[in-house]
Amino acid sequence: MAIDAIRNAARRKIIQNLQWLHGIRCVNGYYLLVKRREPSSYPRRTAGMAYRGRMMSGAGPAPAATGYAVACTLSLMLALGIAPAAAQMDLTGMWVPLPRNQDGSGDTGDAAGIPWSIDGRRRAHSWSAEEFDTAEWVCRPHAWNYSIEGPLSQIRFLPIIDRATQRIIAYRGHIQMEQQETVIWLDGRPHPPANAPHTWSGFTTGEWEGDVLVTTTTHLKEAYMRRTGLMRSDRATVRTRWRRIGNYLQATTILYDPIYFSEPYVRSTNMWVNMPERPMSPYPCEEATETVVPRGSVSHFLPGRSPLPGLDPDRADEFGTPYEAKLGGAHTTLPGYVDELAGMEVAPDGADPAAVFERPPGEDIAPQPLWGIEPQGAPAPGEIQVLPVQGNVHALFGAGANITVQAGEDGVLVVDTGLESMSEAVLEAIRSISDGPIRYIVNTTHTREHTGGNDVIAAAGEQVPWRDANYSSGPQGALGRDKASVIAYLNVFTRMIVPPDGGEPLPEGGWPDNTYSTPWKRLHFNDEPVVIAHRPGTSDSNSVVLFRKSDVVSAGDLLDLTRFPRVDPDTGGSIQALVDALNYLISIVAPAENSAGGTLVVPGRGRIADYAEVAYYRDLVGVIRDRIQDMIDRGMSREEVIAAGPTWGYDARYGSDSGDWTTDMFVGAAYDSLAR
Known part of the structure; x- marks a missing residue:
């Protein structure tokens, strides 16, 4: 009883502390606890959360802060003198958020205390608030890990119970903010393969550590961490520690992002109280026009031209925050950084906002280490991975370009055939889906990673039953009767006979x-309309294949989630044509809810996608197009544009300085297509 009394008293103390606790950062092996204290003569800001502004209730002056370091190897509860209970807690409840101190209460664009990477900073310094009002993004939600930070973060957790054992195997969570939902699986199931679709909430599994539920979330879409351009990439993993303390629920999130953050980003401002009587309000969204920005355009600022107040070196905010600190970075989270602020100029003379975009010689643009968390389930070299998409459609990965397979009573239709060397493996993968005859092959472009397997796979197929065996002219002129029919735009045929590379x-x-x-061109195959549309982009021979009943699009090289687009001006490709083609894809890819789901897309490379990935890719191509065009208009040469590196903010995710398609090759090709 004495131990229970001590524990209960300690828990009450935790709640009291958490009302004062502004945040936690794990920095170089230590937790940094940032707590309020009374204002001093100098309006200091802490490293870590860098508290600014009033409490959400609006009462009291803006406090400064003090940091305390605690070894990361101890749990936070142990650090506060509390031994964790061994029993698992039940998360079931209607959890209403308590008033909290959200970081980022300074000028828009101020990133002090954010451990972002150079690409994260460059991406944010190009961001425009108009992005939120464009028709393409008006229903983009706050992702789950961002939603729990906000004032509308009311959460309902309900258990999913196994009927046979009556054990809780998962919790289903619904958050008020834009109706985001998640499932936390507790039954030991693995995470999906790396090429499976990503969602705003991701795929989450959980394990109990005493009375703390530790969840791991992967398969997240790219999303913002703040509505000021601070992004989290689609390669991120989020760990969340959920703990129920009586009628209260507390969560600490740790973001691991190798693209936009140089170190784990820890946030612990989240606390809820259980109020079962509180109703959950709906939060629907319907696409609407909310701005004069034309549909299909990309809102952003060119380097050094952002009007955001937090990026203005001549502006002094009410706290006297130095401009250098506002640029953020991992060093601004260190405990001793607060002591350096007093020696910095608030508005340094001659500071140039465009300096963030200067690329020093030898700059490393590679992704950061993922702190021991690596994506699983990608096909090994020489392997073909088969994943269902939806309806009658599957996707094959690992044969060069992705392959789309539609199968049904009429037989098999294959979109692209991969590299010649992978033909037998592709055939075996197709047979794992269907034993039906291969009737059609559709090529989305002429390159060999899309067409290399045509000969072998077509020969393994059969002619369309209703084509007369003696028919030798017209749109189905037979080159061979005992083979699948190969469909492509006319220029593909021309370039197969006379390859552009000689x-x-x-x-x-x-x-x-x-x-x-x-x-x-249209077909009706396997009880499904199939539309093959010519959409020039990376070349003048691109085709898009829409399976209307399955609601799947095979996009070919117009969408490449592994690298910058392979634009080839020598075969009629251009960066402007690619933007137009991606806008066409946006028009036919219909999301189910919140800019996601609905129509699924098989890209030329990379994982299964949907509307959001197409829109993000259109945005990056449009941003880079505008930057290169601006440089051309200012009289810069091809070599100068390549050296300037106009792919800022996207290099770690899509760039490469080796292989058969590098960042410099992409910039050069984009320049050539715009300069003509």
């Missing part, structure tokens, strides 16, 4: 025998 022609058995030169 190499050997592809084998004749893989040449298209069913070409089209009109805006689209």
Whole structure:
């Protein structure tokens, strides 16, 4: 009883402390606890959360802060003198957020205390608030890990119970802010393969550490961590520690992002009280026009031209925050950094906001280490991975370019065939989906990673039953009767015979025998309308394939989630045509809710996508197009533009300085297409 009394008293003390606790940062092996204290003569700000502004209730002056370091190897509760209980707690309840101190209460653009990477900073310094009002993004939600930070973070947790054992195998969570939902699986199931679709809430599993539920979330879409351009990439992992303390729920999130953060980002301002009587209000969203920005345009600021007050070196905020500190970075989270602020100039003379975009010689643009958390489930070299998409459609990964397979009673339709060397493995993968005859092959472009397997895979197929065996002319002119029909835009056929690189022609058995030169071609196959549309982008021969009943689009090279787009001006490609093609994709890819789900997209490379990935990719291509065009207008040469590196903010995610398609090659090709 005495131990219980001590523990209960300690828990009450925790709640009292948490009302004063502004945040926690794990920095170089230590927790930094940032607590309020009375104002001093100098309006100091802490490292870590860098508290500014009033409490959310509006009462009291803006406090400064003091940091305390506690070894990370101890749990926070132990650090506060509390031994964790061994029993697992029940998260079931209607959890209403308590007033909290949200970081980021200074000028918009101020990032002091944020351990972001150079790409994270550059991405944010290009951000425009108009982005939120464009038709493409008006229903983009706060992602789950951001939603729990906000004032509308009321959460309902309900258990999912296994009927046979009556054990809780998962919790289903619903958050008020834009109706985000998650499932925390507790039954030991693995995370999906790396090429599976990503969502705003991701895929979450949990394990109990005493009475703390530790969850791991992967498969997250790119999303903002603040509505000021601070982004979290789609390669991030989020660890959350949930603890119920009587009628209160507390969460600490740790973000691991190798793209936009140089160190883990810890946030612990979240606390709720259980109020079962509180109703959950709906939060629907319907696409609408909210701005004069034309549909299809990309809102952003060119380097050094952002009007955000936090990025203005000549502006002094009410706290006297030095401009250097506002630039953020991991060093601004260190406990001793607060002592350096007094020696900094608030508005230094000659500071240039564009300096953030200067690329020093030898700058390392590679992603940061992921702190021991690596994505799992990607196909090994030489392996083909088969994943269901939806409806009649599957996707094959690992054969070069991605392959789309539609199967049903009429047989099999294959979109692209991968590299020649992978043909037998591709055939085996197709047979794992269906034993039906391969009737059609559709090529989305002419390059060999899309067409290399045509000869072998077409030969393994059969002619369309209703094509007369003696038919030898017209749109289905037969090059061989005992083979699948190969469909492509006319220019694909031309470039297979005379390759643009001067190499050997592809084998004749893989040449298209069913070409089209009109805006689209339509089939009805496996009880499904199939629309093949010509959309020039990376070349003048790109096609997009829409399976209307399955609600799947095979996008080919127009969407490449692994690198910058392979634009080839020598074969009629251009960066402007690619933006136009991506806008076309946005128009036919219909999200189910909150700019996600609905129509799914098989890209030329990378994981299964949906509307959000297409819109993000359109944005990056549009931003880089505008930057290069601005440099051309200012008289910069091709070499000067490449050296300037106009891919700022996207290099760690999509860039490469080696291989058959580098960042410099992309910039050069984009320059050539705009300068013509």
